[in-house]
Amino acid sequence: MTAVAPTTADFIELDERWSTHNYHPLPVVIAEAEGAWVTDVRGQRYLDFLAGYSALNFGHRHPALVAAAVEQLGRVTLTSRAFHHDQLGLFCRELAELTGTDLVLPMNSGAEAVESAVKIARKWAYQVKGVPQDTAQIIVAGSNFHGRTTTIVSFSTDEVARADFGPFTPGFTAVKYGDVEAVAAAITDRTAAILVEPVQGEAGVVVPPAGYLRELRRLCDENNVLLVADEIQSGLARTGTLFALDHEGVRADLYTLGKALGGGILPVSAVVGRGDVLGVLKPGEHGSTFGGNPLACAVGRAVVRLLATGEYQERSRVLGEHLHRSLNELVGRGVAEVRGRGLWAGVEIAPGGPSGRAASEAMMARGVLCKETHETTLRVAPPLVITEAEVDRGVEVIAEVVAGH
Ligand SMILES: *Cc1c(COP(=O)(O)O)cnc(C)c1O
Numbered sequence: 001m002t003a004v005a006p007t008t009a010d011f012i013e014l015d016e017r018w019s020t021h022n023y024h025p026l027p028v029v030i031a032e033a034e035g036a037w038v039t040d041v042r043g044q045r046y047l048d049f050l051a052g053y054s055a056l057n058f059g060h061r062h063p064a065l066v067a068a069a070v071e072q073l074g075r076v077t078l079t080s081r082a083f084h085h086d087q088l089g090l091f092c093r094e095l096a097e098l099t100g101t102d103l104v105l106p107m108n109s110g111a112e113a114v115e116s117a118v119k120i121a122r123k124w125a126y127q128v129k130g131v132p133q134d135t136a137q138i139i140v141a142g143s144n145f146h147g148r149t150t151t152i153v154s155f156s157t158d159e160v161a162r163a164d165f166g167p168f169t170p171g172f173t174a175v176k177y178g179d180v181e182a183v184a185a186a187i188t189d190r191t192a193a194i195l196v197e198p199v200q201g202e203a204g205v206v207v208p209p210a211g212y213l214r215e216l217r218r219l220c221d222e223n224n225v226l227l228v229a230d231e232i233q234s235g236l237a238r239t240g241t242l243f244a245l246d247h248e249g250v251r252a253d254l255y256t257l258g259k260a261l262g263g264g265i266l267p268v269s270a271v272v273g274r275g276d277v278l279g280v281l282k283p284g285e286h287g288s289t290f291g292g293n294p295l296a297c298a299v300g301r302a303v304v305r306l307l308a309t310g311e312y313q314e315r316s317r318v319l320g321e322h323l324h325r326s327l328n329e330l331v332g333r334g335v336a337e338v339r340g341r342g343l344w345a346g347v348e349i350a351p352g353g354p355s356g357r358a359a360s361e362a363m364m365a366r367g368v369l370c371k372e373t374h375e376t377t378l379r380v381a382p383p384l385v386i387t388e389a390e391v392d393r394g395v396e397v398i399a400e401v402v403a404g405h
Helices: 008-018 063-073 088-099 110-129 150-154 180-186 212-223 244-248 294-308 311-328 356-365 388-402
Strands: 030-034 037-040 045-048 103-107 137-141 172-175 191-196 226-230 254-257 269-273 335-340 345-349 371-373 377-380
Touching: 045 388, 063 294, 088 103, 088 269, 088 294, 103 110, 103 294, 110 137, 110 150, 110 191, 110 226, 110 254, 110 269, 172 180, 180 212, 191 212, 212 226, 212 244, 294 311, 311 335, 311 345, 311 388, 345 388, 356 371, 356 377, 356 388, 377 388
Parallel strands: 137 172, 137 191, 191 226, 226 254
Antiparallel strands: 030 037, 037 045, 103 269, 254 269, 335 345, 345 377, 371 377
16 A cells, blocks of 8 residues: 555645634645745745734744743643742743833733733723723724634624624724724713724724824823723734834733734733733632743743844834835735735735735735735735845735736
Protein backbone atom coordinates (compact mmCIF):
# COMPACT_ATOMS: atom_id res chain seq x y z
CA MET A 1 0.00 0.00 0.00
CA THR A 2 1.37 3.39 -0.94
CA ALA A 3 0.69 6.31 1.31
CA VAL A 4 -0.76 9.18 -0.69
CA ALA A 5 -0.20 12.62 0.80
CA PRO A 6 -3.51 14.33 1.51
CA THR A 7 -4.34 17.16 -0.87
CA THR A 8 -5.77 20.62 -0.29
CA ALA A 9 -9.18 19.20 -1.22
CA ASP A 10 -8.82 16.38 1.32
CA PHE A 11 -8.13 18.81 4.16
CA ILE A 12 -11.02 21.05 3.15
CA GLU A 13 -13.32 18.04 2.94
CA LEU A 14 -12.28 17.03 6.47
CA ASP A 15 -13.08 20.51 7.78
CA GLU A 16 -16.41 20.50 5.99
CA ARG A 17 -17.31 17.10 7.36
CA TRP A 18 -16.23 17.54 10.98
CA SER A 19 -16.18 21.22 11.89
CA THR A 20 -19.27 23.40 12.25
CA HIS A 21 -19.89 25.62 9.27
CA ASN A 22 -19.71 28.95 11.07
CA TYR A 23 -16.97 30.28 8.75
CA HIS A 24 -16.45 30.42 5.00
CA PRO A 25 -12.65 30.39 4.64
CA LEU A 26 -10.70 30.83 1.44
CA PRO A 27 -9.73 27.45 -0.08
CA VAL A 28 -6.14 27.52 1.14
CA VAL A 29 -4.77 25.08 3.72
CA ILE A 30 -1.89 26.58 5.66
CA ALA A 31 0.76 24.31 7.07
CA GLU A 32 3.56 26.66 8.07
CA ALA A 33 4.22 30.35 8.54
CA GLU A 34 7.00 32.79 9.32
CA GLY A 35 6.95 36.57 9.53
CA ALA A 36 4.63 37.95 6.86
CA TRP A 37 4.51 34.70 4.90
CA VAL A 38 2.53 31.46 5.10
CA THR A 39 3.04 28.19 3.23
CA ASP A 40 0.22 25.86 2.28
CA VAL A 41 0.18 22.04 2.29
CA ARG A 42 1.31 22.04 -1.37
CA GLY A 43 4.37 24.13 -0.50
CA GLN A 44 2.91 27.25 -2.13
CA ARG A 45 3.87 30.51 -0.37
CA TYR A 46 1.52 33.44 0.23
CA LEU A 47 1.97 36.93 1.57
CA ASP A 48 -0.29 37.38 4.59
CA PHE A 49 -2.24 40.60 4.08
CA LEU A 50 -4.68 39.95 6.95
CA ALA A 51 -2.53 38.97 9.95
CA GLY A 52 -5.26 37.08 11.77
CA TYR A 53 -7.41 40.23 11.95
CA SER A 54 -4.49 41.93 13.74
CA ALA A 55 -3.81 39.06 16.13
CA LEU A 56 -0.52 38.67 14.21
CA ASN A 57 0.72 42.25 14.41
CA PHE A 58 4.25 40.96 15.07
CA GLY A 59 4.06 38.44 12.26
CA HIS A 60 3.96 34.67 12.46
CA ARG A 61 6.22 33.06 15.06
CA HIS A 62 8.13 36.17 16.03
CA PRO A 63 11.39 34.78 17.49
CA ALA A 64 11.15 36.77 20.74
CA LEU A 65 7.56 35.65 21.30
CA VAL A 66 8.24 32.01 20.47
CA ALA A 67 11.28 32.06 22.75
CA ALA A 68 9.20 33.43 25.63
CA ALA A 69 6.56 30.74 25.06
CA VAL A 70 9.09 27.92 24.83
CA GLU A 71 10.89 29.13 27.93
CA GLN A 72 7.62 29.22 29.87
CA LEU A 73 6.52 25.80 28.52
CA GLY A 74 9.60 24.41 30.27
CA ARG A 75 8.58 25.91 33.62
CA VAL A 76 4.84 26.08 34.39
CA THR A 77 1.85 26.68 32.11
CA LEU A 78 -1.22 26.72 34.33
CA THR A 79 -1.94 27.18 38.00
CA SER A 80 -5.51 28.52 37.91
CA ARG A 81 -6.06 31.64 39.97
CA ALA A 82 -6.41 29.50 43.10
CA PHE A 83 -2.68 30.11 43.55
CA HIS A 84 -0.27 32.90 42.74
CA HIS A 85 2.39 32.39 40.09
CA ASP A 86 5.53 34.32 39.23
CA GLN A 87 4.36 35.79 35.89
CA LEU A 88 1.00 37.38 36.70
CA GLY A 89 2.08 40.40 38.69
CA LEU A 90 4.94 41.16 36.33
CA PHE A 91 2.65 40.94 33.28
CA CYS A 92 0.05 43.19 34.86
CA ARG A 93 2.60 45.75 36.02
CA GLU A 94 4.36 45.86 32.66
CA LEU A 95 1.08 46.12 30.72
CA ALA A 96 -0.20 48.84 33.06
CA GLU A 97 3.05 50.78 32.65
CA LEU A 98 2.96 50.44 28.87
CA THR A 99 -0.65 51.59 28.66
CA GLY A 100 -0.47 54.23 31.39
CA THR A 101 -3.23 52.55 33.37
CA ASP A 102 -3.66 51.51 37.02
CA LEU A 103 -4.95 47.95 36.95
CA VAL A 104 -5.17 44.94 34.65
CA LEU A 105 -7.85 42.25 34.52
CA PRO A 106 -6.47 39.38 32.41
CA MET A 107 -8.88 37.23 30.42
CA ASN A 108 -8.55 35.07 27.28
CA SER A 109 -10.68 35.96 24.26
CA GLY A 110 -11.62 39.43 23.13
CA ALA A 111 -15.29 38.74 23.71
CA GLU A 112 -14.51 37.88 27.33
CA ALA A 113 -12.71 41.18 27.77
CA VAL A 114 -15.75 43.05 26.43
CA GLU A 115 -18.09 40.99 28.63
CA SER A 116 -15.87 41.82 31.59
CA ALA A 117 -15.92 45.53 30.76
CA VAL A 118 -19.73 45.45 30.53
CA LYS A 119 -19.98 43.80 33.96
CA ILE A 120 -17.49 46.23 35.50
CA ALA A 121 -19.24 49.28 34.01
CA ARG A 122 -22.58 48.08 35.38
CA LYS A 123 -21.18 47.37 38.83
CA TRP A 124 -19.48 50.78 38.85
CA ALA A 125 -22.80 52.40 37.88
CA TYR A 126 -24.62 50.80 40.84
CA GLN A 127 -21.89 51.07 43.45
CA VAL A 128 -20.27 54.38 42.57
CA LYS A 129 -22.57 56.40 40.35
CA GLY A 130 -25.72 55.39 42.24
CA VAL A 131 -27.78 54.15 39.32
CA PRO A 132 -30.84 52.19 40.56
CA GLN A 133 -30.31 48.40 40.48
CA ASP A 134 -30.76 46.67 37.12
CA THR A 135 -31.39 49.85 35.17
CA ALA A 136 -27.90 50.73 33.93
CA GLN A 137 -27.59 51.57 30.24
CA ILE A 138 -24.56 51.29 28.00
CA ILE A 139 -24.45 53.30 24.79
CA VAL A 140 -22.90 51.50 21.81
CA ALA A 141 -22.39 52.40 18.17
CA GLY A 142 -24.28 51.07 15.17
CA SER A 143 -22.32 48.61 13.00
CA ASN A 144 -20.22 47.73 16.03
CA PHE A 145 -18.31 44.49 16.40
CA HIS A 146 -17.40 43.45 19.94
CA GLY A 147 -17.54 39.65 19.77
CA ARG A 148 -19.99 36.77 19.67
CA THR A 149 -21.41 36.05 23.13
CA THR A 150 -25.16 36.30 23.72
CA THR A 151 -24.83 39.61 25.58
CA ILE A 152 -22.54 41.08 22.94
CA VAL A 153 -24.73 40.07 20.00
CA SER A 154 -27.61 41.59 21.95
CA PHE A 155 -26.23 45.01 21.05
CA SER A 156 -25.02 44.15 17.58
CA THR A 157 -26.85 45.82 14.70
CA ASP A 158 -25.85 43.03 12.31
CA GLU A 159 -28.89 40.82 11.71
CA VAL A 160 -26.74 37.86 10.65
CA ALA A 161 -24.92 37.98 13.98
CA ARG A 162 -28.22 38.15 15.92
CA ALA A 163 -30.85 36.14 14.10
CA ASP A 164 -32.27 33.25 16.16
CA PHE A 165 -29.99 33.89 19.14
CA GLY A 166 -32.51 35.76 21.28
CA PRO A 167 -33.79 36.47 23.85
CA PHE A 168 -31.26 39.25 24.13
CA THR A 169 -29.67 41.00 27.09
CA PRO A 170 -31.29 44.38 27.74
CA GLY A 171 -29.49 47.53 28.81
CA PHE A 172 -27.90 48.73 25.57
CA THR A 173 -28.69 51.63 23.28
CA ALA A 174 -27.18 51.73 19.80
CA VAL A 175 -26.68 55.06 18.05
CA LYS A 176 -25.07 55.93 14.73
CA TYR A 177 -21.25 55.65 14.72
CA GLY A 178 -19.54 59.00 14.41
CA ASP A 179 -22.60 60.98 15.48
CA VAL A 180 -21.84 62.96 18.65
CA GLU A 181 -25.32 64.50 18.82
CA ALA A 182 -26.92 61.05 18.81
CA VAL A 183 -24.73 59.98 21.73
CA ALA A 184 -25.50 63.17 23.65
CA ALA A 185 -29.23 62.61 23.12
CA ALA A 186 -28.98 59.00 24.33
CA ILE A 187 -27.27 59.82 27.65
CA THR A 188 -29.49 59.66 30.74
CA ASP A 189 -28.79 59.56 34.48
CA ARG A 190 -28.75 55.76 34.10
CA THR A 191 -25.96 55.70 31.53
CA ALA A 192 -23.01 53.73 32.85
CA ALA A 193 -20.72 53.81 29.84
CA ILE A 194 -20.13 54.53 26.21
CA LEU A 195 -18.55 51.51 24.54
CA VAL A 196 -16.86 52.28 21.24
CA GLU A 197 -14.32 51.01 18.74
CA PRO A 198 -12.00 53.97 17.98
CA VAL A 199 -11.83 52.54 14.45
CA GLN A 200 -14.52 50.05 13.42
CA GLY A 201 -12.64 47.06 11.98
CA GLU A 202 -15.33 44.54 11.12
CA ALA A 203 -17.55 47.30 9.73
CA GLY A 204 -14.90 47.89 7.06
CA VAL A 205 -12.09 49.85 8.78
CA VAL A 206 -14.26 52.89 9.40
CA VAL A 207 -12.45 55.88 10.92
CA PRO A 208 -14.84 58.25 12.73
CA PRO A 209 -14.96 61.97 11.91
CA ALA A 210 -12.13 64.02 13.44
CA GLY A 211 -13.01 65.15 16.95
CA TYR A 212 -15.61 62.42 17.53
CA LEU A 213 -13.58 60.54 20.14
CA ARG A 214 -12.62 63.78 21.89
CA GLU A 215 -16.27 64.75 22.03
CA LEU A 216 -17.17 61.36 23.51
CA ARG A 217 -14.56 61.99 26.20
CA ARG A 218 -16.11 65.37 26.94
CA LEU A 219 -19.64 63.91 27.14
CA CYS A 220 -18.38 61.23 29.51
CA ASP A 221 -16.69 63.79 31.76
CA GLU A 222 -19.75 66.04 31.83
CA ASN A 223 -22.16 63.23 32.61
CA ASN A 224 -20.12 60.97 34.91
CA VAL A 225 -20.12 58.21 32.29
CA LEU A 226 -17.27 55.78 31.60
CA LEU A 227 -15.56 55.81 28.22
CA VAL A 228 -14.80 52.19 27.31
CA ALA A 229 -12.59 51.84 24.24
CA ASP A 230 -12.59 48.47 22.51
CA GLU A 231 -9.02 48.47 21.19
CA ILE A 232 -8.94 44.71 20.63
CA GLN A 233 -8.28 45.21 16.92
CA SER A 234 -7.32 48.88 16.67
CA GLY A 235 -4.86 48.88 19.56
CA LEU A 236 -1.31 47.60 20.10
CA ALA A 237 0.34 49.44 17.20
CA ARG A 238 -2.11 48.66 14.39
CA THR A 239 -2.88 52.30 13.59
CA GLY A 240 0.63 53.66 14.11
CA THR A 241 0.21 54.41 17.80
CA LEU A 242 -0.23 52.19 20.84
CA PHE A 243 -3.96 52.95 20.91
CA ALA A 244 -6.12 54.32 18.12
CA LEU A 245 -7.45 56.78 20.71
CA ASP A 246 -3.96 58.31 20.89
CA HIS A 247 -4.54 59.99 17.51
CA GLU A 248 -6.96 62.34 19.26
CA GLY A 249 -5.01 62.51 22.51
CA VAL A 250 -7.92 60.86 24.30
CA ARG A 251 -7.73 58.56 27.30
CA ALA A 252 -10.38 55.93 28.02
CA ASP A 253 -11.48 54.88 31.50
CA LEU A 254 -11.33 51.26 30.42
CA TYR A 255 -9.66 49.66 27.41
CA THR A 256 -10.39 46.16 26.15
CA LEU A 257 -7.35 44.49 24.61
CA GLY A 258 -6.96 41.14 22.89
CA LYS A 259 -5.84 39.78 19.54
CA ALA A 260 -2.15 40.92 19.30
CA LEU A 261 -1.78 40.75 23.09
CA GLY A 262 -1.32 37.00 22.65
CA GLY A 263 1.38 37.51 20.03
CA GLY A 264 -0.45 35.23 17.59
CA ILE A 265 0.46 32.32 19.84
CA LEU A 266 -2.45 31.95 22.23
CA PRO A 267 -5.55 33.89 23.22
CA VAL A 268 -4.72 36.61 25.72
CA SER A 269 -7.07 39.48 26.47
CA ALA A 270 -7.40 42.06 29.19
CA VAL A 271 -9.36 44.98 30.50
CA VAL A 272 -7.01 47.74 31.58
CA GLY A 273 -7.87 51.10 33.04
CA ARG A 274 -8.69 53.18 36.08
CA GLY A 275 -8.01 51.57 39.43
CA ASP A 276 -11.17 52.99 41.02
CA VAL A 277 -13.28 51.44 38.25
CA LEU A 278 -11.62 48.01 37.97
CA GLY A 279 -11.47 48.13 41.76
CA VAL A 280 -15.21 47.46 42.04
CA LEU A 281 -14.50 43.75 41.46
CA LYS A 282 -14.01 41.73 44.63
CA PRO A 283 -12.97 38.06 45.07
CA GLY A 284 -15.50 35.62 43.66
CA GLU A 285 -17.36 38.18 41.55
CA HIS A 286 -15.64 37.51 38.24
CA GLY A 287 -12.94 35.26 36.83
CA SER A 288 -11.70 32.69 34.37
CA THR A 289 -9.80 29.43 34.81
CA PHE A 290 -7.28 30.28 32.10
CA GLY A 291 -7.26 34.07 32.52
CA GLY A 292 -3.78 35.27 33.42
CA ASN A 293 -2.22 31.81 33.17
CA PRO A 294 1.59 31.63 33.30
CA LEU A 295 2.02 30.86 29.60
CA ALA A 296 -0.30 33.71 28.58
CA CYS A 297 1.47 36.10 30.94
CA ALA A 298 4.93 35.12 29.69
CA VAL A 299 3.90 35.67 26.06
CA GLY A 300 2.03 38.85 27.00
CA ARG A 301 5.15 40.19 28.72
CA ALA A 302 7.16 39.56 25.55
CA VAL A 303 4.47 41.39 23.54
CA VAL A 304 4.71 44.34 25.93
CA ARG A 305 8.50 44.39 25.49
CA LEU A 306 8.10 44.57 21.70
CA LEU A 307 5.58 47.39 21.98
CA ALA A 308 7.72 49.28 24.47
CA THR A 309 10.39 49.73 21.80
CA GLY A 310 7.94 51.78 19.72
CA GLU A 311 9.33 50.07 16.63
CA TYR A 312 6.04 48.47 15.57
CA GLN A 313 4.04 51.65 16.04
CA GLU A 314 6.62 53.41 13.87
CA ARG A 315 6.57 50.70 11.20
CA SER A 316 2.79 50.89 11.07
CA ARG A 317 2.87 54.66 10.78
CA VAL A 318 5.52 54.84 8.05
CA LEU A 319 4.43 51.80 6.05
CA GLY A 320 0.81 52.81 6.60
CA GLU A 321 1.39 56.15 4.89
CA HIS A 322 2.98 54.28 2.01
CA LEU A 323 0.11 51.75 1.86
CA HIS A 324 -2.55 54.45 1.84
CA ARG A 325 -0.71 56.51 -0.76
CA SER A 326 -0.47 53.44 -3.02
CA LEU A 327 -4.05 52.31 -2.46
CA ASN A 328 -5.39 55.80 -3.08
CA GLU A 329 -3.80 55.71 -6.52
CA LEU A 330 -6.26 52.90 -7.31
CA VAL A 331 -9.29 55.08 -6.65
CA GLY A 332 -11.08 55.36 -9.99
CA ARG A 333 -9.22 52.27 -11.23
CA GLY A 334 -11.42 49.63 -9.65
CA VAL A 335 -11.43 51.08 -6.16
CA ALA A 336 -14.22 53.39 -4.97
CA GLU A 337 -12.77 54.41 -1.62
CA VAL A 338 -9.93 53.66 0.78
CA ARG A 339 -10.38 54.08 4.52
CA GLY A 340 -8.18 53.42 7.50
CA ARG A 341 -5.22 54.45 9.54
CA GLY A 342 -1.69 53.07 9.82
CA LEU A 343 -1.07 49.71 8.24
CA TRP A 344 -4.79 49.03 8.13
CA ALA A 345 -7.15 49.72 5.26
CA GLY A 346 -10.66 49.04 4.07
CA VAL A 347 -10.61 48.98 0.29
CA GLU A 348 -14.06 49.57 -1.19
CA ILE A 349 -14.31 47.81 -4.56
CA ALA A 350 -16.01 49.97 -7.19
CA PRO A 351 -19.52 49.04 -8.37
CA GLY A 352 -19.34 46.59 -11.26
CA GLY A 353 -16.12 45.11 -9.92
CA PRO A 354 -15.68 41.65 -8.41
CA SER A 355 -17.33 40.83 -5.08
CA GLY A 356 -15.07 40.98 -2.05
CA ARG A 357 -15.07 37.22 -1.99
CA ALA A 358 -14.16 36.90 -5.67
CA ALA A 359 -11.42 39.50 -5.24
CA SER A 360 -10.02 37.62 -2.22
CA GLU A 361 -9.98 34.37 -4.20
CA ALA A 362 -8.29 36.06 -7.14
CA MET A 363 -5.69 37.55 -4.79
CA MET A 364 -5.11 34.11 -3.29
CA ALA A 365 -4.45 32.70 -6.76
CA ARG A 366 -1.79 35.43 -7.11
CA GLY A 367 -0.16 34.59 -3.79
CA VAL A 368 -1.62 37.20 -1.43
CA LEU A 369 -4.05 36.35 1.37
CA CYS A 370 -6.68 38.93 2.18
CA LYS A 371 -10.33 38.69 3.22
CA GLU A 372 -13.46 40.62 2.47
CA THR A 373 -15.76 42.14 5.03
CA HIS A 374 -19.35 42.59 3.93
CA GLU A 375 -19.86 42.27 0.18
CA THR A 376 -17.55 44.83 -1.34
CA THR A 377 -14.75 45.67 1.10
CA LEU A 378 -11.29 44.15 1.21
CA ARG A 379 -9.76 44.32 4.64
CA VAL A 380 -6.02 44.91 4.51
CA ALA A 381 -4.05 44.46 7.74
CA PRO A 382 -0.61 43.01 7.07
CA PRO A 383 1.71 41.98 9.89
CA LEU A 384 3.69 45.03 11.00
CA VAL A 385 6.95 43.19 10.19
CA ILE A 386 6.12 43.36 6.47
CA THR A 387 8.58 45.21 4.23
CA GLU A 388 7.78 48.08 1.88
CA ALA A 389 8.47 45.88 -1.15
CA GLU A 390 6.02 43.30 0.19
CA VAL A 391 3.40 45.98 0.74
CA ASP A 392 3.94 47.02 -2.88
CA ARG A 393 3.47 43.43 -4.04
CA GLY A 394 0.17 43.14 -2.17
CA VAL A 395 -1.11 46.45 -3.55
CA GLU A 396 -0.07 45.40 -7.07
CA VAL A 397 -2.19 42.25 -6.70
CA ILE A 398 -5.16 44.27 -5.43
CA ALA A 399 -4.76 46.54 -8.47
CA GLU A 400 -4.79 43.52 -10.78
CA VAL A 401 -7.92 41.92 -9.34
CA VAL A 402 -10.03 45.08 -9.22
CA ALA A 403 -8.77 46.59 -12.49
CA GLY A 404 -11.00 47.36 -15.43
CA HIS A 405 -14.05 48.43 -13.45
C1 LIG B 1 -12.03 40.50 17.33
C2 LIG B 1 -12.72 41.52 18.14
C3 LIG B 1 -13.42 41.20 19.31
C4 LIG B 1 -13.63 39.79 19.75
O1 LIG B 1 -12.45 39.10 20.02
P1 LIG B 1 -12.46 37.49 20.04
O2 LIG B 1 -11.09 37.14 20.53
O3 LIG B 1 -12.75 37.02 18.66
O4 LIG B 1 -13.54 37.08 21.01
C5 LIG B 1 -13.99 42.23 20.03
N1 LIG B 1 -13.86 43.50 19.64
C6 LIG B 1 -13.20 43.86 18.52
C7 LIG B 1 -13.10 45.30 18.15
C8 LIG B 1 -12.63 42.88 17.72
O5 LIG B 1 -12.01 43.22 16.59
